[in-house]
Amino acid sequence: MSRIAYVNGQYLPHTDAAVHVEDRGFQFADGVYEVCEVRNSLIVDLTRHLDRLDRSLSELRMASPMDRKAMTVVIREVLRRNRVRNGIFYLQVTRGAARRDHFFPAADTAPTLVITAKSVDPSIxxxxxxxxxxxxxxxxxxxxxxxxxxxxxxxxxxxxxxxxxxxxxxxxxxxxxxxxxxxxxxxxxxxxxxxxxxxxxxxxxxxxxxxxxxxxxxxxxxxxxxxxxxxxxxxxxxxxxxxxxxxxxxxxxxxxxxxxxxxxxxxxxxxxxxxxxxxxxxxxxxx
The missing domain is CATH 3.20.10.10 (D-amino Acid Aminotransferase, subunit A, domain 2)
Structure with a gap:
């Protein structure tokens, strides 16, 4: 089964998932991330991970791409589509795609959100x-x-x-x-x-x-x-x-x-x- 990634509103085959060449995560490492464990089809410490994500975004003066309820829905859907029972999901938010410039882009620049998931063998x-x-x-x-x-x-x-x-x-x-x-x-x-x-x-x-x-x-x-x-x-x-x-x-x-x-x-x-x-x-x- 092909892995599925979520990128800015779309669920895509992992091999087709991509962001813009001028995404600020790629150009400046202008982004934050979270990694969260899934065990026996249960997400571990999700609230604390999302709390820390909010703090990281705030410290970098970066907007969240969606509210927490919507993000939780997307996380669950990515995990379901990838049939992850034991493994992780990876979530990354960047300041978005804009002409390369060290200054922040225009305030209406949409953040980039990528969520991926994969199964991990517990025996490792x-x-x-x-x-x-x-x-x-x-x-x-x-x-x-x-x-x-x-x-x-x-x-x-x-x-x-x-x-x-x-x-x-x-x-x-x-x-x-x-x-x-x-x-x-x-x-x-x-x-x-x-x-x-x-x-x-x-x-x-x-x-x-x-x-x-x-x-x-x-x-x-x-x-x-x-x-x-x-x-x-x-x-x-x-x-x-x-x-x-x-x-x-x-x-x-x-x-x-x-x-x-x-x-x-x-x-x-x-x-x-x-x-x-x-x-x-x-x-x-x-x-």
């Missing part, structure tokens, strides 16, 4: 949960407003490729003071030697991950000790557990950083317990 994630992943650290080199979920992801692309070239699966940004920022497409957590669950505060230095927010709810339900504070690369290497959270991976254990083994080199129990409880706590919206 399960393998990561069972084995853990290896990561490298890279120097922070992104713009200061990573709290906006912008499509300007070139530093992230380069970090991911650097990790692959090093035989790892992902990368973690470290600032000039040795402080852990976040992953190339995820938030970072550690479990300290005394059992505290620690993640960086979600201010402008990192993206306020939706999965991160729900994991805080999960941790409260499990009565885990949680600290939102900065931690260093050295703290990470000394941790009992290190893991990523993201919409596409939920809670992925990290067993090695820069060639150094974390704890006993196996996924830990805290990440596992959070993952087991996650979908009981997360909001679930039927397709």
């Amino acid at each position: 994630a399960r393998k990561k949960y069972e084995t853990g992943i290896k990561v490298i650290t890279v120097a922070e080199n992104r713009w200061d407003r990573v709290d906006i979920k912008s499509v300007g992801l070139l530093p992230n692309v380069l970090a991911k490729q650097q990790a692959r070239d090093a035989g790892a699966q992902d990368a973690i940004y470290i600032d000039r003071n040795g402080i852990v920022m976040e992953g190339a497409s995820s938030n970072v957590w550690i479990v300290t030697p005394d059992g505290a669950l620690v993640t960086r505060p979600a201010e402008h230095g990192i993206l306020r991950g939706i999965t991160r927010t729900t994991v805080l709810d999960v941790a409260a339900s499990l009565q885990l000790s949680v600290e939102e504070r900065e931690f260093t690369a050295e703290d990470m290497l000394a941790a009992r557990e290190v893991f990523f959270t993201s919409a596409t991976g939920t809670c992925v254990p990290i067993i090695e950083v820069d060639g150094k083994t974390i704890a006993n080199g196996h996924p830990g129990t805290v990440a596992s317990s959070i993952r087991d409880a996650f979908f009981d706590i997360a909001e679930k919206t039927a397709i």
Whole structure:
């Protein structure tokens, strides 16, 4: 079955879906996006994802292409047309197509909206949960407003490729003071030697991950000790557990950083317990 994409009011075969050559997302990365998990035909944390989309649009002074009710209808229809039971949808909004100019286009320029969806084999994630992943650290080199979920992801692309070239699966940004920022497409957590669950505060230095927010709810339900504070690369290497959270991976254990083994080199129990409880706590919206 051919995949179907939604582009500016039309449902199109994936191979025919396109935007204008002067779309500002293409010319300037002048756009924002969201990625949301679908599990067992349920959309995970849709409200929080759409809340963050609204915030990103507001921060960039960009108009929403439609109201939330209409957007939810389109998201569901894209998922149905692609027969996604387990997978993701990707939503991108740009400032629209206009003559190339750094200034904002005319106020009546219509935003561009693209929504795609694809199925993902759940066994791929399960393998990561069972084995853990290896990561490298890279120097922070992104713009200061990573709290906006912008499509300007070139530093992230380069970090991911650097990790692959090093035989790892992902990368973690470290600032000039040795402080852990976040992953190339995820938030970072550690479990300290005394059992505290620690993640960086979600201010402008990192993206306020939706999965991160729900994991805080999960941790409260499990009565885990949680600290939102900065931690260093050295703290990470000394941790009992290190893991990523993201919409596409939920809670992925990290067993090695820069060639150094974390704890006993196996996924830990805290990440596992959070993952087991996650979908009981997360909001679930039927397709």
